[in-house]
Amino acid sequence: MEENQENTQPVVEETPVEKTPEVGFPVSQPKAKGKSSKWIFIVLALLIVGGAAIFIFGRNKGTTEETVFPTEEPTIQVTATPTATLSPAEKAKISIEVQNGTGITGEAAYLQGVLKTLGYSDIKVANATTEDNTTTIVTFSSTLSAQVVSEITKKLEEVYKSVETKTSTTAKTNVVVLTGLKKNATSKPAATATPKASASATPKASASPSASPSVTPTATP
Numbered sequence: 285m286e287e288n289q290e291n292t293q294p295v296v297e298e299t300p301v302e303k304t305p306e307v308g309f310p311v312s313q314p315k316a317k318g319k320s321s322k323w324i325f326i327v328l329a330l331l332i333v334g335g336a337a338i339f340i341f342g343r344n345k346g347t348t349e350e351t352v353f354p355t356e357e358p359t360i361q362v363t364a365t366p367t368a369t370l371s372p373a374e375k376a377k378i379s380i381e382v383q384n385g386t387g388i389t390g391e392a393a394y395l396q397g398v399l400k401t402l403g404y405s406d407i408k409v410a411n412a413t414t415e416d417n418t419t420t421i422v423t424f425s426s427t428l429s430a431q432v433v434s435e436i437t438k439k440l441e442e443v444y445k446s447v448e449t450k451t452s453t454t455a456k457t458n459v460v461v462l463t464g465l466k467k468n469a470t471s472k473p474a475a476t477a478t479p480k481a482s483a484s485a486t487p488k489a490s491a492s493p494s495a496s497p498s499v500t501p502t503a504t505p
Contacts, residue, residue, distance in 0.1 A: 370431065375403040378432065380459040382407060387415025387472045391463050395443070402439060412462055416471065420444040420464035426453045443467065 380399060384392035392409035399407055420440055424433050433449070436459060440447045445465050465471060 370403070370429075372403050372405075375432075376405045378404055378406065378428070378458045380404055380407045380461070381457045382409050382461045382463065383412040384409070385412040385414055385417030385421075385462045385464060388469075391466075395461060395463055398439060398443060399436070402435060417462060417464045418471065419446040419448055421448045421450065421462045423450040423452050423455060423460045425455050425458045426451050428458055432459075445469075 382392045382395045382399075392411070396407045396409050422436065422440060424436075437447065437449055440461070443466055444463070445467050
């Protein structure tokens with residue numbers, strides 16, 4: 285009986301006693317795994333968003349620097365200054381001499397009429413010492429205006445095949461024109477010498493024979 289009583293005594297389990305650390309620093313408690321993972325994802329997301337923003341910003345900046353838009357230059361409008369025209373009275377004071385240098389009849393008079401249509405009236409005509417000119421030579425006085433020189437030269441170039449201009453400081457006449465061949469014209473053919481008729485001897489008249497006397501027969505019975 286005593287042995288059974290000894291065996292039936294309740295067994296008291298000893299609970300482990302937590303030992304306090306010898307150093308007086310607080311013991312860090314382990315963090316929950318769920319919260320740490322959440323923060324890791326947030327940090328990674330921020331890094332990705334920041335990297336993408338830096339990439340996009342840098343790309344746009346490079347594109348802006350490379351793209352150069354041409355600057356529009358201001359349009360300058362040039363207004364043509366009207367050229368003053370000479371009055372008929374001013375053109376009447378300009379002396380012109382036209383010399384026929386081709387030998388073709390009426391060439392000087394023809395150019396005289398052409399120049400009169402431009403308003404020039406003091407125009408004289410004459411024959412040149414040469415008659416085989418092909419180029420029209422015009423000599424202007426140095427006192428003439430560029431407008432007169434340009435107007436007459438332009439008209440001569442419309443009429444003649446070739447025009448040569450000269451300037452004189454001593455010419456008494458303002459404009460001297462030595463005509464050449466007109467456009468689509470041919471030079472005057474050279475005159476051929478007419479052969480002189482050779483003197484021939486005039487044949488002398490031959491003497492006519494004298495008439496012989498005739499005998500009248502007597503009638504027969």
